[in-house]
Amino acid sequence: MSVTPEQSAEALQGMFKFGQSMAEGFFDFLGKQGVAFPQAAPTPIPQIPMPESQELAKLQQELAEAHARLWASMAQLKPGESAEPLIKPQPGDRRFNAPEWSASPVFNYIRQAYLLNADYLNKVSDALPVADGRAKARMQFMTRQYIDAMAPSNFAATNPEFIQTALATKGESITQGIKNLIGDMEKGRISMTDDAAFEIGTNLATTPGSVIYENELIQLIQYAPLTDKVHKTPLLIVPPCINKFYIMDLQPANSLVRFIVEQGFTVFLVSWKNATASEAHFGWDDYLDKGPITALQVVREVTKVDKPNVLGFCVGGTILSSALGVLRAKGEDPAESLTLMTTLLDFADAGEIGCLVDEASVAAREAAIGKGGLLQGRELAQVFSSLRANDLIWQYVVGNYLKGKQPEAFDLLYWNSDSTNLAGPFLAWYLRNMYLENNLRVPGKLEMLGTKVDLGKVDLPAYLLATREDHIVPWTSAYLVRQILGGETTFVLGASGHIAGAINPASKNKRSYWVSDSTASVPEEWLETAAEQKGSWWLHWIEWLKPRSGDMVAARSKPGNAKYKVIEPAPGRYVKEKA
Structure with missing residues (x-):
């Protein structure tokens, strides 16, 4: 992966700025969360405080240094080589497990840059000077929601699995993905399982x-x-x-x-x-x-x-x-x-x-x-799904819509979708x-x-x-x-x-x-x-x-x-x- 010094500087600056813009966009997003309840709130919605400037500067410096190390490791690669990741997903995070993410230096770089930016955003959220424990937990929760939504795995242009599947199926996966999306829009929810595989009283809830x-x-x-x-x-x-x-x-x-x-x-x-x-x-x-x-x-x-x-x-x-x-x-x-x-x-x-x-x-x-x-019930189900967004939302966005797959039959997920x-x-x-x-x-x-x-x-x-x-x-x-x-x-x-x-x-x-x-x-x-x-x-x-x-x-x-x-x-x- 041979690049010029000018390309290195441009790429490094771009990814660092993206990390910063993720943070700025997120806290703007956070600040607007109270808009839905302006008349119900007995007190004004508080402004989102930023960490002390010294602490924030330290986090920004760490982010810049991490991106520099990442770019240096990628720039030294020869064609066909792959490097050991400098940052790995959290245990249980399967979004980037597919070999397509490591086979390509471009997508390997994209996933690691995202993980660096996500780590930075989590640290900024943790450093917020908020004394109220519940308010801080809410901000940390919203941080996770934002980070999960911004994952490159969720978008066609930055998901190599989408590209590989589309090539392997000669575009059929894209057609099927669109059909799946339309079908879910008609149902008003994301399909997590094969709904036709289960019927209450027939193969669920059958104890006499x-x-x-x-x-x-x-x-x-x-x-x-x-x-x-x-x-x-x-x-x-x-x-x-x-x-x-x-x-x-x-x-x-x-x-x-x-x-x-x-x-x-x-x-x-x-x-x-x-x-x-x-x-x-x-x-x-x-x-x-x-x-x-x-x-x-x-x-x-x-x-x-x-x-x-x-x-x-x-x-x-x-x-x-x-x-x-x-x-x-x-x-x-x-x-x-x-x-x-x-x-x-x-x-x-x-x-x-x-x-x-x-x-x-x-x-x-x-x-x-x-x-x-x-x-x-639909609203209640959305709340519970958001608590585990990667497992109960984005996994199916990627599988159903980007890859055009049909979810497998799973009794627990059928129950999870049967809202009240x-x-x-x-x-x-x-x-x-x-x-x-x-x-x-x-x-x-x-x-x-x-x-x-x-x-x-x-x-x-x-x-x-x-x-x-x-x-x-x-x-x-x-x-x-x-x-x-x-x-x-x-x-x-x-x-x-x-x-x-x-x-x-x-x-x-x-x-x-x-x-x-x-x-x-x-x-x-x-x-x-x-x-x-x-x-x-x-x-x-x-x-x-x-x-x-x-x-x-x-x-x-x-x-x-x-x-x-x-x-x-x-x-x-x-x-x-x-x-």
Whole structure:
């Protein structure tokens, strides 16, 4: 790659200026993020402060020196030679793994120059003199969004894989990419999987059962026994209402519901309704009352067991814990045990979603849908996808549109794309009282269904699962549940993230989890004493649950009872409704 000194100077200056313009453009972009909520914000949107000039000058100098080293290494290459990269992508970043990026000195240079500029921008963002931790986290999040969007892999002119694929297919990939783009525009979302490969009730959510109760917000499913004898005490599952319940019942090999039934348990599950205009007025109290509180009563009447076991997943766990708090405040002893999967009760560090919630955004939601209205499922899905933009947005932009590929069939991504609407008053109350003001952890601070709720009075045995790489519910925050609930707690830390760590099938018995008898108040101290166990946490949990589930009795031959008759087969209508 022989170049003249003039070309070297011009290229070096160009790439350094591009790094600077990336930063300038980004902070201009950041400063405009408050434009959408000018009337909702109680105070003016603050200006984005730049780092101290001395610190900024140091970062700029480091950027210039890094580009000089990169250009020098590239300029010395002979035709056909490739150099060891001076900067490599972060672990798990697969955008530049294809051999086309290293085979060409031009594209090798482009990717490394981008990574240098991205590293510079991240450092500038980290150096911002912002005292408010949540505000700084928001800026760092927006920095990542901007950097991810600017990647050369996202653009035809700077992606050698696009060029190579177009040549190999004689342009057919470009034609197919345009068709894919038009099709996704018609759907209103990026295709992540082959939608035609799945159908709820046919090859997803297939565990046998019956809907035995329904109201405006839920259907209650009772699953058919798969063993001759079952534990006397049933289990009620409350999944999150922000997405469909069948994440817990995907296919037989990775269905948590089926696993529990196979272990000899009578399982009931709440299937939340995909909210429409008819449900747009429901608030937090309605979700508690018509959700877990009603479901618990039905389970008691059907099984004649006063204290069922209960399990909540993600926001389903927050709703369930709140409902138990209400029942305890009314003098009831509502359940035998509580299992919480990746659940927040203390929202001080609410992960990446928390950094997106501030007074202005919550006030805007309250003004728009707080008295009635819907948060559209499409918008909710976009928020969650943006948390992992490279994996859930840009990967498919490149694959579907630049390369003209069809995404493969993947049950988890089908579920991820099956979005749900939320009632506006419920969402607005949840955002303000949980994410923004963190009121749930304070005894007696919140009134729900006419009672002051103190989760410290929820004193039943609790099994708490967190996952180590969870970006939605940080495991250190999930650990703080131990300081809020009043009963004995068992904390288990699973490997992987929010979904993959929780839905870790015992049939495959992969990954690992950590356990410890420590009751340390600081999560990191607990981890120092924890021992890693190979395999799925499901096996550990089911052994915890069995002693709390009573004697073995003959399995019930029919679902429901005289009062609660079968309405339709599982998985029911509600889960099939599209946003």
